[in-house]
Amino acid sequence: MFDQQRINALPIQRPNASAAAPVLQGLKVVDFTHFVAGPLATMTLADFGADVIKIEAPVRGDDFRHYPTVDPEIPAQGGPFLWTNRNKKSLALDLKSEAGIQVVRELIAQADVLVENFSSGVMERFGLDPETCARINPKLIYCSVSAYGREGPYADRLGFDPIVQAESGFISMNGYADRQGVRTGAAIMDTATAMTATNAILLALIARARDGVGQRVEVALLDTAILMTGFGAMQHLTTGYEPQRNGNVSPDTCPSGVFMAQDKPFYINCGNDKIYQRLFEQVLDRSDLAHDPVLSQRVNRLRERELLFKIMDEAFSAQPWSHWAPKLRAANVPHGQVKTLSEALTSDEVRSRDLVTRIPHPVKGWIPNIASPIRMSRTPAVASQAAPAVGAQSEEVLREVLGYDEERIAALREAGAFGVLDGVSA
CATH class of the missing domain: 3.40.50.10540 (Crotonobetainyl-coa:carnitine coa-transferase; domain 1)
Incomplete structure (x- = not known):
């Protein structure tokens, strides 16, 4: 009905x-x-x-x-x-x-x-x-x-x-x-x-x-x-690489994935080094990590994903989504709340x-x-x-x-x- x-x-x-x-x-x-x-x-x-x-x-x-x-x-x-x-x-x-x-x-x-x-x-x-x-x-x-x-x-x-x-x-x-x-x-x-x-x-x-x-x-x-x-198909055809299942984590960029605010899950996609720097400097107030000579490079961040995710999980869980959403938008960091279909349509x-x-x-x-x-x-x-x-x-x-x-x-x-x-x- x-x-x-x-x-x-x-x-x-x-x-x-x-x-x-x-x-x-x-x-x-x-x-x-x-x-x-x-x-x-x-x-x-x-x-x-x-x-x-x-x-x-x-x-x-x-x-x-x-x-x-x-x-x-x-x-x-x-x-x-x-x-x-x-x-x-x-x-x-x-x-x-x-x-x-x-x-x-x-x-x-x-x-x-x-x-x-x-x-x-x-x-x-x-x-x-x-x-x-x-x-x-x-x-x-x-x-x-x-x-x-x-x-x-x-x-x-x-x-x-x-x-x-x-x-x-x-x-x-x-x-x-x-x-x-x-x-x-x-x-x-x-x-x-x-x-x-x-x-x-x-x-x-x-x-x-x-x-x-x-x-x-x-x-x-x-x-x-x-x-x-x-592009996974072309990656395979050119190198023999077989794409792996990565859940919500990107195999190509870091940090990208689902994180939890105090009350809601959300997705962040740091597609390049500049976005990473804005995230850590303007949103998380971690200028030291934003300009770290190792972590400021995309390839290095892929190897240090576990460390970065631990830092981000601890920071994001301290405040509700209403705190993080405006900061992410102001810093121009691609982000989005993980919504139910009902939440999305309304x-x-x-x-x-x-x-x-x-x-x-x-x-x-x-x-x-x-x-x-x-x-x-x-x-x-x-x-x-x-x-x-x-x-x-x-x-x-x-x-x-x-x-x-x-x-x-x-x-x-x-x-x-x-x-x-x-x-x-x-």
Whole structure:
């Protein structure tokens, strides 16, 4: 059950003050995506004005609709689904019916972009493979998001975020040295893959603007996960070094890690010698250590980490966070309180960026909304619309986008294009 009292306390999303047309206005996207990586990519396009039509199975829709938390008043719009599907239209079609496939073909004929993240082979079984769709619409940008790519010996493998975290080496790099590596709690590979897919689609659109020709775009979770191992991958390739698990301590800089004030944990990152000097001189009042000929050098501090941490732990534990935070900020030392998610979402920093607000919902009244991280001065994101119910815009799409009349819609219903309920066409 959604906590409506908590939601209603959020600030209302501010109206878009820009008079300019959204940057992607007029772009038509046929969206066959589900779960996270695909839907987040198409949502970014929708956030900036693209007309995104989400194709879903009748009744149940995207399986991600049913991930917790789910409110009984809107059982197919759980929190995770609302997070990945705002600003879209839902068209419920039975893709196992020829009538449903025909509707999709007509949408593809006038679309700019198609995005899918089915298992390999599914779109081919529907007769919607890239080659067929290119014949329908040579200008189409056809984006496939998969785990291991659409070609090669591993194209048939299913894969989710934690699987590619494991297989990319990412898990082996994270956690503490005395135990198994750990995955991130957030679906970081799905999220990064979504961002990559959005970039790829926009690049393909720029290429099409030059020569008028569409192309196939492919983004794989594994490819993204290898990138997300960071510079550790290049360290290994150039030297053979195998990144170790260091917990919250940096293997490259010192002192960097989590420390405890009298009441709260916080993170400090001394990325260079000057930051170290400001920390010890201006925050800890230890000019002797700030300018020590040995400790003032980064490489030496890595060897003396235990000594430095002992000194810092003793000093920081003597005062509350309210004492240390302003001193660290005044000294321009990178720092941050280790917050719970609740603390983060209600923090002054998040509030100052209007990152968490509430937007209207036709059933609940209001639901939370997390703003796009992309800020554009002239063509900002459009005002957020809540993610749709399954098939909420089916008739709107059929009438306004495809120009179907009542007779055509009735015929499609009779043919099972919209699914079958209890032996009767929906």
